[in-house]
Amino acid sequence: MENFASLLHGFGVALTTYHVTLMMIGVLLGILVGVLPGLGAPNGVSLLLPLTFTMDPVAAIILLTSMYWGALFGGSTTSILFNIPGEPSSVATTFDGYPMARQGQAAQALTLAFLSAGFGALMGVILITILSSWVAKFALRFSSPEYFAVYFLAFASFVGLGAASPFKTIVSMGLGFAFAAVGMDTVSGGLRLTFGFNELLSGISFLIAVIGLFGIGELVLTMEEGLHFDGIKVRVRARDVVKTIATLPRYWMTLLRSSAIGCWMGITPGGPTAASFMSYGLAKRLSRRKDAFGHGEPEGVVAPETADHAAGSSAILPMLALGVPGSATAAVMMGGLMIWGLNPGPMLFIERPDFVWGLIASMYLGNIVAVLMVLATIPLFASILRIPFAIIGPIIVIVCFIGAYTVAGRPFDLWLALLFGVAGYLFKKLDYPIAPLVLAMVLGDKAEDAFRQSMIMSKGSLSIFWSNGLVATLMVIGLALAFGPALSTLASRLARPKTSSVAA
Amino acid sequence: MINRFSAEIATATLTAGLGLTAVIGALEFGIGWGDAGPEPGAFPFYIGLLVVAASAGNLFQTITHRHGLQSVFLDREQAVRVASFLIPMVAFVVIARLLGLYVAAALYLTFVMRVQGKYRLITSAASGIGAAVVFYLVLEVGFQVPLLKGPLEAALGLY
Amino acid sequence: MIKKTSWLVASAIAVTFGGMAHADWKPTKPVEFVVTSSPGGGTDNFARVVQSIISKHNLMDQSIVVTNKGGGSGAEGYLYAKVAAGDPHKLTFGTNNEYLLPYVAKLAYKPDELTPVAAMALDEFLLWVNATSPYQDAKSYIEAVKAKPESFKMGGSQSKDTDQTLTSLIQSATGAKFIYVPFQGGGAAGVQLAGGHIDSNTNNPNENAGQWKAGAVKPLCVFSPTRLQEGPKVTAAMGWADIPTCKEAGIPIDQFQMPRTVWLPAGVPSEAVAYYADVLKKVSATPEWKEYIDRTSQTNRFLAGEELKKFIASDDAKNRKVFEQEGWIVR
Numbered sequence: 001m002e003n004f005a006s007l008l009h010g011f012g013v014a015l016t017t018y019h020v021t022l023m024m025i026g027v028l029l030g031i032l033v034g035v036l037p038g039l040g041a042p043n044g045v046s047l048l049l050p051l052t053f054t055m056d057p058v059a060a061i062i063l064l065t066s067m068y069w070g071a072l073f074g075g076s077t078t079s080i081l082f083n084i085p086g087e088p089s090s091v092a093t094t095f096d097g098y099p100m101a102r103q104g105q106a107a108q109a110l111t112l113a114f115l116s117a118g119f120g121a122l123m124g125v126i127l128i129t130i131l132s133s134w135v136a137k138f139a140l141r142f143s144s145p146e147y148f149a150v151y152f153l154a155f156a157s158f159v160g161l162g163a164a165s166p167f168k169t170i171v172s173m174g175l176g177f178a179f180a181a182v183g184m185d186t187v188s189g190g191l192r193l194t195f196g197f198n199e200l201l202s203g204i205s206f207l208i209a210v211i212g213l214f215g216i217g218e219l220v221l222t223m224e225e226g227l228h229f230d231g232i233k234v235r236v237r238a239r240d241v242v243k244t245i246a247t248l249p250r251y252w253m254t255l256l257r258s259s260a261i262g263c264w265m266g267i268t269p270g271g272p273t274a275a276s277f278m279s280y281g282l283a284k285r286l287s288r289r290k291d292a293f294g295h296g297e298p299e300g301v302v303a304p305e306t307a308d309h310a311a312g313s314s315a316i317l318p319m320l321a322l323g324v325p326g327s328a329t330a331a332v333m334m335g336g337l338m339i340w341g342l343n344p345g346p347m348l349f350i351e352r353p354d355f356v357w358g359l360i361a362s363m364y365l366g367n368i369v370a371v372l373m374v375l376a377t378i379p380l381f382a383s384i385l386r387i388p389f390a391i392i393g394p395i396i397v398i399v400c401f402i403g404a405y406t407v408a409g410r411p412f413d414l415w416l417a418l419l420f421g422v423a424g425y426l427f428k429k430l431d432y433p434i435a436p437l438v439l440a441m442v443l444g445d446k447a448e449d450a451f452r453q454s455m456i457m458s459k460g461s462l463s464i465f466w467s468n469g470l471v472a473t474l475m476v477i478g479l480a481l482a483f484g485p486a487l488s489t490l491a492s493r494l495a496r497p498k499t500s501s502v503a504a
Numbered sequence: 505m506i507n508r509f510s511a512e513i514a515t516a517t518l519t520a521g522l523g524l525t526a527v528i529g530a531l532e533f534g535i536g537w538g539d540a541g542p543e544p545g546a547f548p549f550y551i552g553l554l555v556v557a558a559s560a561g562n563l564f565q566t567i568t569h570r571h572g573l574q575s576v577f578l579d580r581e582q583a584v585r586v587a588s589f590l591i592p593m594v595a596f597v598v599i600a601r602l603l604g605l606y607v608a609a610a611l612y613l614t615f616v617m618r619v620q621g622k623y624r625l626i627t628s629a630a631s632g633i634g635a636a637v638v639f640y641l642v643l644e645v646g647f648q649v650p651l652l653k654g655p656l657e658a659a660l661g662l663y
Numbered sequence: 664m665i666k667k668t669s670w671l672v673a674s675a676i677a678v679t680f681g682g683m684a685h686a687d688w689k690p691t692k693p694v695e696f697v698v699t700s701s702p703g704g705g706t707d708n709f710a711r712v713v714q715s716i717i718s719k720h721n722l723m724d725q726s727i728v729v730t731n732k733g734g735g736s737g738a739e740g741y742l743y744a745k746v747a748a749g750d751p752h753k754l755t756f757g758t759n760n761e762y763l764l765p766y767v768a769k770l771a772y773k774p775d776e777l778t779p780v781a782a783m784a785l786d787e788f789l790l791w792v793n794a795t796s797p798y799q800d801a802k803s804y805i806e807a808v809k810a811k812p813e814s815f816k817m818g819g820s821q822s823k824d825t826d827q828t829l830t831s832l833i834q835s836a837t838g839a840k841f842i843y844v845p846f847q848g849g850g851a852a853g854v855q856l857a858g859g860h861i862d863s864n865t866n867n868p869n870e871n872a873g874q875w876k877a878g879a880v881k882p883l884c885v886f887s888p889t890r891l892q893e894g895p896k897v898t899a900a901m902g903w904a905d906i907p908t909c910k911e912a913g914i915p916i917d918q919f920q921m922p923r924t925v926w927l928p929a930g931v932p933s934e935a936v937a938y939y940a941d942v943l944k945k946v947s948a949t950p951e952w953k954e955y956i957d958r959t960s961q962t963n964r965f966l967a968g969e970e971l972k973k974f975i976a977s978d979d980a981k982n983r984k985v986f987e988q989e990g991w992i993v994r
Contacts, residue, residue, distance in 0.1 A: 033647070043647060043649060044647075047647055047648065165562070165565070167558045167559075167561035167562045167565065168558075168562060170554060170555075170558035170561075171516075171519045171523075171555055171558045171559055171562065174523065174551050174552075174554045174555035174558065175519065175522060175523075175555060177547075177548075177551045178522070178523070178526040178548060178551050178552060178555065181526075181547060181548045181551070185544050187544070188533070188543075188544040190533065190544060192529070192530070192533065192544060192545070192548060193525075193526060193529040193530070193548055195529060216593075219589070220586060220589060220590065223585050223586060223588075223589040224578070224582045224585055224586050226585065388621065390616060390617055390620050390621025390622075390623070391613075391617060391621060391631065393616065394612055394613045394616040394617070395613065395635065397593055397596070397612070398596075398609045398612065398613065398635070398639075401596065401597065401600065401605070402605060402609075402639065402643070402651060405600075405605060405651060405652055406643075406649050406651070409650065411600075411601055411652055414597045414600055414601065414652075415597060418593065418594065418597055421593075422590070425586075426511070426515055427515075429511070429577065430508075430511060430512060430515055432515075448547050451541070451542075452540075452541050452542060454541070455540060455541020455542065456540040456541060458541075459539060459540065460537065460538070460539055460540060460541050
């Protein structure tokens with residue numbers, strides 16, 4: 001295999017003391033920005049970018065990608081410990097990671113998250129090693145109808161399950177779609193739902209909603225219950241970490257399935273956020289312990305983390321090959337490539353194989369370095385939870401608001417975060433599910449754009465969604481996932497006398 | 505004391521209002537299905553209608569199950585605790601708008617530690633100021649991410 | 664030290680070194696570069712290249728902080744500049760959308776509420792088709808579109824923005840009718856063309872260069888009064904200079920270019936405007952800037968002062984005509 005020869009050559013390029021040192025610096029910085037309020041991988045990357053102008057491109061991209069891995073891991077840390085997702089793609093990690101932390105299993109949750117994330121990332125890199133040329137060609141087959149079908153698929157696999165009242169699920173989802181529609185509309189070039197407020201011009205940021213609904217909302221609930229985290233004073237021993245590592249093989253099925261979902265969403269335009277939600281949804285559906293999900297089920301941490309990182313690392317390839325960035329971080333890195341004098345695009349693989357394969361090799365090494373380093377930090381992070389609530393509580397509040405402000409530097413967002421916080425508290429107390437709202441906010445406007453672009457292409461005919469094998473297959477799977485469970489529930493309800501579901 | 509029934513009614517009314525807002529906002533644009541597929545307002549319009557309808561569904565379910573919903577949503581003690589958390593937080597946001605995030609963070613942490621954690625004033629104040637300084641060093645100096653600043657920073661000559 | 668003879672530069676440098684006291688303005692705190700696009704966009708690249716050149720050559724005493732305010736197609740950044748009236752430490756980077764956006768969307772700023780500082784480059788537009796399409800020149804492609812109106816798909820970045828304006832110009836100049844499909848950005852429109860999902864696009868050279876090199880798309884003509892600059896061959900047979908102008912190729916559109924512009928808020932001292940114009944002028948004289956221009960195949964053209972005002976007025980009028988014709992203008 002020609003690819004393996006190139007990869008070995010790549011390892012030769014990446015494996016120097018200088019590069020490994022850069023990886024470690026990058027990962028450490030990444031963990032820092034991932035954990036800190038309001039900073040994320042894009043901030044870290046744009047900060048480091050000017051420093052890399054004098055480096056050679058291989059060293060520069062190694063530093064930046066390592067920071068990216070570090071930031072992803074750091075984002076999972078805050079999701080699990082404080083219910084504050086650092087990156088959109090780690091929202092699904094909060095569903096079970098935070099309950100685990102509250103039950104005193106913070107170390108277990110963190111260990112599982114990091115290991116499965118590392119596993120997912122490795123699967124993603126292996127995929128692009130083997131299939132690099134095929135992946136780039138495959139991605140070219142996607143146009144707006146296929147995009148819409150992929151978003152629909154992600155949505156269908158997540159929504160439609162859960163014990164909440166269907167009306168409440170619809171309200172939550174609909175509000176998410178409505179929030180996503182605020183601001184500039186790509187397809188018509190006009191502003192929507194801004195009601196003349198300048199503050200709403202750039203839309204309602206998804207991150208603000210998440211900080212409010214999850215972070216602040218959770219704190220209000222904690223306060224109402226009386227000022228303490230339950231069972232949080234459990235000591236973290238290194239043995240817990242090792243013990244948890246030994247349990248990982250138990251989740252092999254989830255790991256493989258989630259990696260597959262992640263890789264698929266990474267090379268198609270679904271992206272890491274959609275991948276993590278979809279993977280969580282499917283893990284819950286296929287699990288024998290469905291009811292444990294949402295209450296601290298380890299599989300509910302493994303599934304989204306694996307898919308998130310598998311998608312994140314396999315998405316780098318289409319970015320390099322097509323020149324279309326899949327995320328804000330990727331966009332900044334692409335800007336970096338251009339400033340270093342490299343043109344992302346199909347020719348990069350042919351013109352600069354040393355760069356591309358050096359990067360791929362550094363993705364293997366960088367992830368291993370990152371997993372080892374974050375595992376070592378677990379006792380440190382878990383000990384934060386032993387700080388008395390009267391100190392850590394207000395600090396989390398400050399962190400949430402600083403985070404909300406730094407998203408776009410708009411004072412108005414402070415109020416918005418507060419409002420979302422109160423809404424999050426009410427929704428939780430009244431059993432409105434929050435996840436559909438979050439997913440609708442992430443995918444809503446993209447799905448709408450893709451749908452309307454498709455309609456422009458087909459001059460208003462819906463037949464475009466089964467106009468070729470690829471899009472038709474995606475739509476059929478999506479429809480089956482969306483309506484399959486509903487039909488089977490209906491059948492079983494008809495068979496049995498109905499019971500009240502209001503209080504559920 | 506608030507019972508669950510009132511809380512459900514209030515929330516459903518609120519969500520219906522938000523749905524209605526989306527509907528009204530969408531009417532400003534076309535909501536039909538033009539030659540090139542749905543017009544810009546169509547999607548928010550129908551989503552808004554859906555939210556209104558589902559909220560109505562919630563209201564209906566709540567009213568028909570009234571007897572089952574007399575449980576306590578928030579008792580007096582809980583309400584006091586929630587208020588003692590929310591009010592300082594609102595004050596934090598107001599002060600942040602007026603005096604900047606750093607000053608607000610220092611005051612807020614000091615207040616909560618002193619009043620709710622019963623720490624000594626000197627400890628609380630030192631922690632508050634210390635936290636603000638750490639945030640400043642990391643964010644502004646380390647990562648060059650500017651936060652909202654007020655008159656104090658201007659007087660100190662910090663940008 | 665003084666290399667240039669332009670009075671502006673000469674006086675500004677003299678001022679910088681304390682020669683003439685009357686126009687002594689220098690930034691006294693870090694300067695914020697407000698970018699009216701999200702990270703990775705063309706405007707973002709432009710601002711970051713300027714930033715890297717200023718810091719490399721020490722052209723400014725104060726440090727630079729770059730912030731992205733790309734909401735509402737860039738309107739967020741311009742509104743931010745409006746609110747910062749009188750603050751000469753906020754430099755806004757954009758394109759001609761500063762004065763065009765308010766036509767097509769209801770926005771709370773007027774174009775004259777910002778002070779133009781300089782235009783540093785003109786980005787070019789080309790007509791591209793998929794490499795496997797049978798059309799070898801612009802004329803035959805347009806004839807084919809005319810033969811089957813409203814069946815050829817023209818892709819572009821955003822709606823009612825430069826790409827759609829140009830599409831509209833092509834339509835009225837030739838009588839052809841396209842289906843215009845707006846995508847999130849030029850990169851996406853480029854990939855859609857390479858994948859054969861649309862028939863053509865009007866991407867900037869930079870957005871399609873990689874796909875052209877790889878043999879996935881091919882250029883038919885450039886909307887510029889003269890051919891692009893000579894440079895190394897991009898494919899085996901062709902370089903940028905081998906692409907005919909659209910006028911040569913039979914589309915009667917003389918010129919369609921997008922200026923890369925820099926602005927200050929309203930109410931700033933004219934000395935500050937002169938100071939930044941001078942710094943930017945120096946930037947545009949560095950080899951790194953030349954390299955950026957070449958790499959992105961833009962046209963290097965530095966405009967400031969009266970020249971810039973004239974350029975803006977004529978560009979504004981030209982675009983306004985198209986907007987009126989298409990009925991895009993909101994009141």
